[in-house]
Amino acid sequence: MSTFSLLQELCSIHAPSGNEGAMSAFILDYVQKQSFTWKRKPRVYAGIGFQDAIVLVFGSPRTAVFAHIDSVGFTVGYNKELIPIGSPKADEGTQLVGHDSLGDICCSLQYTVHECINDDGTKSEERVCEYMFSRDIERGTTLTYKPKFVEDEQYISATYIDNRAGVWSALQLAESLEDGIIVFSTYEEHRGGSVAFLQRFLYKKYHIYQALISDITWVTKGISFGNGCVISLRDSYIPRKAYTQRIVDIVRRSQLPFQCEVESSGGSDGGYLQQSPYAVDWCFVGAPQTGAHTPNEKIYKEDLLSMVQIYKILLKEL
Incomplete structure (x- = not known):
């Protein structure tokens, strides 16, 4: 079995912002089936009061x-219009999948120009994203990119x-984690929504005041494939310098490859943590990719593997 067979399965699950139930159910089932092989079995918080989010607590945690x-x-x-969830970037002809009460859906995305009448009576043109399908799709149905997963010796290209x-x-970290918390949050791609109540729970019950953001960043002029996992020193939000420096120092001592990111745009659950009323430090640590939010996102496998190793070290030393 490929090291990345679990990733392939995760990439195929329909779970856009606001409709994460299938992913939540998959993770809960995975934890139930696999946690007996882990170094320490976690306490699981999910269900009522957590929506589709999940919290796994291992031992005596210090970091989430x-x-x-x-x-x-x-x-x-x-009228066949498709309203974006988050910021998808799809070309005309992109295949989308979903399900409504009439059955499974596999449709195509197209762009149509409509003439609009403005408030002042003038006319303008609007480019509208629509679906092409053999029947009408029920209003409110969510659609995601048709799953794709291609792996070669160095890269993975997937939705x-x-x-x-x-x-x-x-989930790789969970296998050997002794003390720490893993939070599977929701709504991140569409203005957040779950981090505030999740951090309240962590702060009140476990006195957690430091966090890491396990997410994927971008290849840019300063970040490239093959140079290891990325430690973000800032994006559109600025984490506390004293905390990010601790992380850089720990990883530098490990002699694992890593890159430091400094960007003016982009964001993550870290930004939502920063806006919460709790004094929690955060830092984004993740591998880079190309093709962000398209059906053809691409990642370098060694960068992703280094991400796992860095998290193992950070959860021990922070």
């Missing part, structure tokens, strides 16, 4: 790892590497 389980996608609106790779990494 957040991995969001949702993805970008589309909601079916009126929803963001953030199924972050979830995969967290």
